[in-house]
Amino acid sequence: MITTVSGTLLAETIDDPTLVDEEEVRQSPFWDWEFAFEAFPEMFMAFLQVTLLVTVLGTIIAAVLGLVIAILLRILPKPLAWIVRWVANFIRMTPLVVQLIFVFWTFLWMDALTVGIIVFGVHYATYMSEVYRAGIDSVPKGQWEATTALSMSAVRTWRKVVIPQALRSTVPSLGNYAISMFKDTPFLLVISVAEMVTVAGEIGAPTFRYTEVFTIAGLIFLAASYPTAVLVNRLEKRLAYAH
């Protein structure tokens, strides 16, 4: 885990492209397979250890917290619900990059990776809460009335009747947000978390060989996100037919 506490985090890891020695670039090949094979294992490890970890943990936090926000919006009295809604709007409509820097420098005792996971989780929870809200709104009114008629407790109503029905239609959208969180993970380089793109930059920096590393990074992103997107799409269609 490389965490540098200084003002110019990125400048230490990635070159300024305008300061490059052009003569050196001209003499080196555009694509060097050997270098690519050397760089790949390290990048792939960073991908598995950091990028995927942040995505998975962030998604779990977002999925749970999003549901909590959606339920709070429904059960809290009006003024409190209004506050929750605007706090969620505020988090949703401000840049992840600024939030990352802000939380990182405010809670200095926290590990950069932890900051990343929490900020990603909370940011995406505000998106997911909208999905859940739509799901809860789509539960027919008759279901609510039936729980009243059966004099179910509020907890039981939510747990056994509303949430199971609301969740069903939300799964594909949650999957889409997980994919977009995955594609946002390179933002972590602003707090020097050694995720894949940061590592790619570090590998390329000493020799100004960025062609291979960033191409590999792009391909890994494509290879991971496209099949997932197709899968989510299929799931969406299947759930739509089932209704």
Add this chain to the structure above:
Amino acid sequence: MDFFEDWPDYFEVVINWSDRLLEGLWTTIQLTIFGGALAFVIAIVLGLLAGSSSLWLRGPARVIIEFFRGISLVVLLFLLLYVLPQLWMRNPDLPFEGLVRNTFLLAVIALGINYGAYGAEAVRASLTTVPKSQWEATTALSMSWPHKIRRVIFPQAWALMLPSLTNLWVHLLKGSAIAYIIPFVNDFTFELNNLRRPTDIWFSHAFIGLVVYFILALILTLFMQVLEARAKNKLGRGPSLREIFSPDPKTTPPDASLPDPKDMTGPGGGPKQPASGAGAHPGGAR
């Protein structure tokens, strides 16, 4: 707490730095507007191609959309920043060298391509949501392709795609913050980071940074909602802007709430009754 005791000093610093902060804000606004404009053009072109019935148009468009959606914004930015200029370094005869060396332009292009690919999906989806009978009617009237798109299909799809485009534009505004890592793009986040040193982190990032971005995003959303209301009104599905913004709907002259004659049969449902009398609901058509 020192923080609250130091408040007045911070404000002084902000006043001294206001020029730089405003410059940064202006750069962010430029990134958002130029990036958004480029994304819009790309979204429309790719969206129309991806929605076409010919496989030769649809196939390549799909590949381009999936590629630029799947590749992360940061990776795209770095590819443009570090790999693209190498072509010019190796072949000094290539034209437009100045453009590739312009980091601001590269940031705009990265934002435009990435969010344009997302937007293309929204454009395509809204084109397919336009009722099939509308397409058939244009064929029956033997309208030319540009004519039917411009006069029939697009106005309806436009109202449908605007909410998604609004979201994407706000995303683009937020995504533009990553541009601060690029040399010579001193956007708002870059200036915030400089402001962090003489002031407290809370002050520069929470109170100034996040709040300013939030206000920008709200302005964008409001602007797009106005466009959406206008688009819906043109289709005869809602009040006009004049009615929305009038302080007291009842004082508007009854003519203002009359739907445009050419919108009398909206795609939504049947012929509409023109509003009559001074007490008519501002919605008129509804």
